[in-house]
Amino acid sequence: MRSDRLRWRDVLLTAITPIIWGSTYIVTTQVLPPDRPFxxxxxxxxxxxxxxxxxxxxxxxxxxxxRMLLLSALNIGAFQALLFVAAYRxxxxxxxxxxxxxxxxxxxxxWGLDRQQPARMALWGSLAGVAGMAALLLSPGSRWDSVxxxxxxxxxxxxxxxxxxxxxxxxSIPVLAMTGWQLLxxxxxxxxxxxxxxxxxxxxxxxxxxxxxxxxxxxxxxxYLLWFRGLSRLSPVAVSSLGLLSPLTxxxxxxxxxxxxxxxxxxxxxxTVLAGxxxxxxxxxxxxxxxxx
Numbered sequence: 001m002r003s004d005r006l007r008w009r010d011v012l013l014t015a016i017t018p019i020i021w022g023s024t025y026i027v028t029t030q031v032l033p034p035d036r037p038f039x040x041x042x043x044x045x046x047x048x049x050x051x052x053x054x055x056x057x058x059x060x061x062x063x064x065x066x067r068m069l070l071l072s073a074l075n076i077g078a079f080q081a082l083l084f085v086a087a088y089r090x091x092x093x094x095x096x097x098x099x100x101x102x103x104x105x106x107x108x109x110x111w112g113l114d115r116q117q118p119a120r121m122a123l124w125g126s127l128a129g130v131a132g133m134a135a136l137l138l139s140p141g142s143r144w145d146s147v148x149x150x151x152x153x154x155x156x157x158x159x160x161x162x163x164x165x166x167x168x169x170x171x172s173i174p175v176l177a178m179t180g181w182q183l184l185x186x187x188x189x190x191x192x193x194x195x196x197x198x199x200x201x202x203x204x205x206x207x208x209x210x211x212x213x214x215x216x217x218x219x220x221x222x223x224y225l226l227w228f229r230g231l232s233r234l235s236p237v238a239v240s241s242l243g244l245l246s247p248l249t250x251x252x253x254x255x256x257x258x259x260x261x262x263x264x265x266x267x268x269x270x271x272t273v274l275a276g277x278x279x280x281x282x283x284x285x286x287x288x289x290x291x292x293x
Contacts (some may be wrong), residue, residue: 007234011281015242016222022249024219026257028087031211033202037084037194043212045076046187048221052180058173060181067169068181074162075224076186081193082155089148105160106240134135160240166228167236175232179224241280244273 032040060068173181204212230239248270 008281010230010233011242012237013226014234015245017227017230018243018246019249020218020223021243022246023092023253024083024215025087025214025250026253027211028084031207033204033208035088035264036198036201037088038081038190039198039201040084040137040212040215041080042187042194044215045080045183045190045220048216048224049076049180049183049185049187052164052176052221052225053184056174056177056180057179058177060177061171064173067165069185071162071166071169072182072185073189074158076182077189078158079162080172080186081156081190082151082158086148086152086155089145090152090237105157105235106161106164106274109160109164119220154230156177163236163240166231167239170232175225175229179221179228182226182228183220238281241277244277248273 028040171178227239230242251270
């Protein structure tokens with residue numbers, strides 16, 4: 001019973017991450033300067049990574065550099081760049097909705113590469129979550145943008161691979177250092193894109209400073225710390241399924257703060273997503289050992 005309570009506490013703490021990430025879309029479109037996705041990604045991750053690396057005081061062993069560079073590219077560099085491209089081009093949290101297939105991608109990797117057959121309850125929960133996302137995606141008023149849609153889909157694949165490999169390559173590196181080095185290296189990968197592709201930043205207003213600060217301190221530093229902590233304690237399928245809370249948060253924020261419509265069909269999709277997340281978590285709960293007669 002105690003282990004179940006501890007596991008649910010880990011689930012709730014990890015769930016904070018996608019909820020924070022769900023606010024990325026409204027902050028990007030309503031607060032940040034327009035048309036600067038790579039600068040936004042850079043400012044989000046590089047300062048947070050530098051702070052965590054300095055705070056941890058951990059020197060990365062030479063043997064870990066190859067894996068760390070790949071994880072940094074998947075979890076941070078590629079994912080954050082594509083996330084902001086989608087956020088600038090797809091309104092109302094649609095970018096997060098497109099990325100909702102991540103749990104099924106992680107489950108497919110675990111099943112195909114590790115020969116681990118997922119629990120039936122977790123599989124049905126993931127399918128229910130994706131069905132709920134489809135209800136949101138196909139709701140009336142959704143505006144499609146091909147570049148934004150492609151960015152969201154490739155970003156989901158990148159994050160799914162990073163989530164799977166982060167758990168598979170779990171090492172003795174402390175979570176603080178693991179998070180910091182990935183954010184720092186991912187930020188350095190984003191720097192050339194930010195400098196060469198995006199136009200220079202204008203003089204920032206106080207609200208824009210606050211927007212960038214929120215995305216860095218909460219959207220990167222805190223969120224990734226909780227995400228990688230969750231990956232060290234929970235299965236990658238359980239963690240990735242919590243990512244479905246990101247589009248749910250994005251849609252609710254658009255409805256509450258921007259007055260975006262939420263039809264009965266969309267509301268049904270939201271409820272289905274929530275039910276799917278809970279089902280996956282229950283399906284991934286360790287089963288009690290049977291006592292011998």
